[in-house]
Amino acid sequence: MKRIFTCVVCPNGCEIEAEYEGNRVLSVAGNLCPKGRDYVTQELVDPRRTIATSVRVTGGTMPLASVRLTKAIPKNRIFDAMREIGRITLEAPISIGDVVIPNLLGLGSDVIVTKNIPKA
Amino acid sequence: MTHVQAIVVGGGPAGLAAALRLREKGIEDILILERETLAGGILRQCIHDGFGLTRFGESLSGPEYAQRFIDRVAQEGIRCVADTTVLDISSDKTVTAVSRKRGLMQFQADAVLLTMGCRERTRGALAVPGTRPSGIYTAGVAQNYINLQNIMVGRETVIMGSGDIGLIMARRLTLEGAHVKGVYEVLPYPSGLPRNIEQCLNDYGIPLYLSHTVTEIRGRERLESVVVAQCDERFEPIAGTEEEIPCDTLILSVGLIPENELSLAAGVALDARTRGAFVDEHCQTNVPGVFAAGNVLHVHDLVDFVSLEAEQMAESAAEYLNAGSLPACCLEVKAGADIGHVIPQRISGTRDFTLSLRVRKPMRNVTLVLAQKDRTVKRVRLRKALPAEMIQLTVRKADLCEDADLEVYVE
Numbered sequence: 032m033k034r035i036f037t038c039v040v041c042p043n044g045c046e047i048e049a050e051y052e053g054n055r056v057l058s059v060a061g062n063l064c065p066k067g068r069d070y071v072t073q074e075l076v077d078p079r080r081t082i083a084t085s086v087r088v089t090g091g092t093m094p095l096a097s098v099r100l101t102k103a104i105p106k107n108r109i110f111d112a113m114r115e116i117g118r119i120t121l122e123a124p125i126s127i128g129d130v131v132i133p134n135l136l137g138l139g140s141d142v143i144v145t146k147n148i149p150k151a
Numbered sequence: 152m153t154h155v156q157a158i159v160v161g162g163g164p165a166g167l168a169a170a171l172r173l174r175e176k177g178i179e180d181i182l183i184l185e186r187e188t189l190a191g192g193i194l195r196q197c198i199h200d201g202f203g204l205t206r207f208g209e210s211l212s213g214p215e216y217a218q219r220f221i222d223r224v225a226q227e228g229i230r231c232v233a234d235t236t237v238l239d240i241s242s243d244k245t246v247t248a249v250s251r252k253r254g255l256m257q258f259q260a261d262a263v264l265l266t267m268g269c270r271e272r273t274r275g276a277l278a279v280p281g282t283r284p285s286g287i288y289t290a291g292v293a294q295n296y297i298n299l300q301n302i303m304v305g306r307e308t309v310i311m312g313s314g315d316i317g318l319i320m321a322r323r324l325t326l327e328g329a330h331v332k333g334v335y336e337v338l339p340y341p342s343g344l345p346r347n348i349e350q351c352l353n354d355y356g357i358p359l360y361l362s363h364t365v366t367e368i369r370g371r372e373r374l375e376s377v378v379v380a381q382c383d384e385r386f387e388p389i390a391g392t393e394e395e396i397p398c399d400t401l402i403l404s405v406g407l408i409p410e411n412e413l414s415l416a417a418g419v420a421l422d423a424r425t426r427g428a429f430v431d432e433h434c435q436t437n438v439p440g441v442f443a444a445g446n447v448l449h450v451h452d453l454v455d456f457v458s459l460e461a462e463q464m465a466e467s468a469a470e471y472l473n474a475g476s477l478p479a480c481c482l483e484v485k486a487g488a489d490i491g492h493v494i495p496q497r498i499s500g501t502r503d504f505t506l507s508l509r510v511r512k513p514m515r516n517v518t519l520v521l522a523q524k525d526r527t528v529k530r531v532r533l534r535k536a537l538p539a540e541m542i543q544l545t546v547r548k549a550d551l552c553e554d555a556d557l558e559v560y561v562e
Binding site: 038039093094099110113 | 195200205212297298299300326345346452453534535540
């Protein structure tokens with residue numbers, strides 16, 4: 032089988048022409064770095080993505096704190112992750128790097144704060 | 152009137168990086184003027200990750216990327232005055248600003264660094280016919296509402312234009328439970344980066360319709376539907392292809408325009424192609440001592456390159472402040488076949504410089520050529536060249552001569 036993948040690892044966005052059989056990658060062409068091959072392999076077996084969203088904040092200078100995942104999670108768990116993160120409300124002050132949910136849904140990825148919000 | 156060595160207009164990514172580099176180069180007296188309450192510019196609302204891969208070797212969100220610069224500016228004790236709007240810059244580098252707290256202020260600067268960023272094209276610029284209901288937002292405004300103010304903009308959404316912010320918002324709206332019915336792009340190719348088409352549209356099953364545009368907006372109080380149609384190669388809607396799409400929200404992602412009202416007031420000449428200043432290899436405009444970098448100069452795809460360009464500008468500005476002038480740039484850089492624009496537009500031929508450019512149309516397996524008269528300066532083979540992706544390359548002084556304009560073209 033042949034398929035063209037757009038690598039999302041970095042802004043180069045390499046167009047990778049990959050030949051594969053089942054989950055096994057036979058050849059890749061067009062990637063500027065070895066991460067491209069890893070990406071294609073991962074896409075075939077278990078496509079993963081990170082997400083970024085926000086959580087509510089009380090008592091702060093802003094109503095929302097942005098958060099992101101520290102590691103990619105399976106694509107088909109993204110909406111489960113959004114529901115889980117949506118339950119959270121934080122109290123100011125909060126800082127970049129604060130862990131909001133460790134090991135989200137047992138997927139090995141933490142939800143961390145990406146914005147400093149002082150007390151109002 | 153207060154004298155200041157260097158005034159940086161705008162505390163976004165370009166302004167912060169420029170101020171820091173000025174300080175590193177020994178400039179003591181620096182003042183950043185920021186219109187918003189907090190520094191960081193547009194990064195404050197760009198909560199998605201992917202920033203800083205070039206700069207820091209890791210994937211950060213916009214606010215994290217900005218905070219690294221904000222922290223260093225604070226550590227260095229560089230003055231950043233927020234809630235302050237610059238009203239005017241004159242060609243003799245008098246900067247007039249106003250804030251609620253301090254009232255009207257005037258500064259006499261030795262150098263002015265323009266880092267105001269860009270703004271979005273609106274419905275008015277496109278003249279989309281129809282009614283004027285609520286529910287129509289530019290992508291950046293929708294991003295501000297959702298990511299900063301906790302206000303959801305709508306449920307049934309159509310996106311007009313395939314710029315990167317529109318693609319990012321297609322994903323964001325989907326994650327927040329809205330239904331994005333499709334992205335309609337008038338060009339026969341996407342305006343945004345390929346990786347954003349993949350991770351923002353394809354990942355969520357959002358269709359992209361190329362050579363399509365919105366031809367009518369319907370609804371009284373709130374948007375009720377839009378009419379879309381296929382377009383021909385002259386971007387004219389094709390009769391008979393119209394389709395009405397019920398929706399309550401229309402997001403516009405139809406291009407960014409460098410914010411140059413203040414530059415014009417200072418007498419800075421603008422390039423009709425970039426809609427930013429004409430600059431030389433020092434990022435200096437036609438007004439001596441007035442410099443420009445980042446999205447106010449030309450719209451970038453990635454903040455990492457905004458920071459880099461702003462730092463290069465600051466190095467030149469520091470040299471200008473220390474030496475009183477910069478080497479003359481008498482050679483023109485000309486955008487030739489299939490090249491949309493080039494930055495800088497003038498060079499000296501005596502120094503290394505970074506050339507930034509965009510191609511006019513998507514191409515594959517082409518050679519980019521830099522030539523002076525009949526002499527080839529540089530040849531670069533490109534597997535793909537897309538208008539959505541800015542191309543940057545370093546040109547070495549050893550490869551340049553000092554007596555001929557530089558032509559850039561696709562062979």
